[in-house]
């Protein structure tokens with residue numbers, strides 16, 4: 001996947017870089033694009049959702065109020081106020097925390113990386129959902145850990161299968177996980193949400209087998225139906241949950257500001273280890289923007305825009321897909337997860353889909369090892385409702401042609 005020629009200095013790369021530079025499929029998705037095709041592969045917000053004018057006015061009033069302090073190391077009062085904004089919002093979602101339990105980051109990716117730096121040693125075992133966010137897989141690979149995929153079903157992580165796996169490992173003297181990474185709300189890529197009883201069971205297992213839970217929740221506030229289960233962090237009485245979050249999906253990816261909620265003793269180490277992760281100007285900007293309920297109003301508007309897109313995608317799939325294809329029906333977030341009929345390989349079919357006028361991400365991208373060959377992730381977040389319909393029509397045509405080719409071969 002590394003497109004550039006070596007300059008003869010590769011031997012100076014760290015061992016980790018040398019081991020991972022050619023193996024990682026992360027970034028492969030960027031090449032899945034075509035000017036003519038509807039990009040259902042992109043898990044990006046739709047551009048009109050960005051609060052351009054609001055951010056400009058927040059920036060103006062930030063400078064009016066703080067002057068040069070807004071740009072100095074550490075920033076001014078608004079930058080200082082962001083942890084308090086985060087604490088208040090966390091309390092609204094049932095997490096009783098203080099600013100000493102908040103570590104600010106450059107987005108959720110940097111939050112996950114900080115947790116990795118702080119807790120993982122080469123040879124440790126990390127459990128992830130199978131499938132899971134490919135960006136997290138890429139990070140875990142950088143730490144020389146063994147990544148094990150855990151089974152999922154229509155309600156997220158299958159906690160009883162996890163219990164069996166842990167028990168079997170313990171009995172066999174095999175490695176137990178140090179950390180389990182989960183995306184409990186509107187999971188990337190499947191769109192499913194973990195119910196409360198499973199969250200409780202997961203925590204029970206984490207205590208029994210002494211591992212950390214890394215809860216990644218970038219989409220939790222983008223809910224279009226139903227009630228929100230409590231965050232895992234809110235249910236955890238043992239302090240072993242590290243919760244990563246971000247403003248990338250509720251403000252814009254370009255602000256790339258996120259945070260961790262965790263025990264104070266963990267946060268002290270995150271502050272030390274993640275040196276330089278202090279985007280003070282952006283912190284001030286977001287704190288100013290979030291004032292007066294602006295962020296909450298923006299989230300409500302985002303939910304309207306995304307709900308319309310989600311509905312259009314589900315309607316279009318129901319109307320157009322040939323029999324044999326199934327898909328998840330998410331209550332929020334950005335993604336729908338498809339399973340194609342027996343015999344269809346999503347990665348092999350992709351060039352035909354692109355010719356037909358649509359892109360998607362093959363399911364195999366989201367697995368630590370094998371899996372997902374018949375699956376695809378479709379994103380309804382980036383394209384207009386009409387574009388979604390067009391993309392699904394192209395996909396349905398491709399699947400129909402592929403399914404009849406498979407039948408003819410049988």
Ligand SMILES: Cc1ncc(COP(=O)(O)O)c(C=O)c1O
Nearest residue numbers: 107108109133183188246248258
């Ligand atoms: C599950 C998950 N975690 C983290 C991220 C990245 O968040 P950020 O842009 O804040 O780094 C994404 C976005 O694609 C995601 O889907």
